[in-house]
Amino acid sequence: MKKLVKFVLAIVILAITISYFFGGGLESQAKTEMNKIENQVAEDAIRQYEIAKRSGSAMDAYVQAGMVAAAFLQAEDETNYKKWKEIEKEEAKNVGL
DSSP: OHHHHHHHHHHHHHHHHHHHHHTTHHHHHHHHHHHHHHHHHHHHHHHHHHHHHHHSOHHHHHHHHHHHHHHHHHTTOHHHHHHHHHHHHHHHHHHTO
């Protein structure tokens, strides 16, 4: 009887595992992790912009604003992409472009 219970339990666990991997669970988890990474890249780019704005030249700030916009484009965050494109335009004016 114990062997039958163990066998049934093993089959149930196997079925759940197969369902997870082939039912989209793994893809969903990968997408969530990718979103976290993309958001972290954008946050890092913002911090780099802030450093360039405080300590670098106007050209440094302009270039970094473009990098932040690119990070949000990569993350497919249209709202923040548009925001940073505007900031990039303002920084371009500061450079004389």
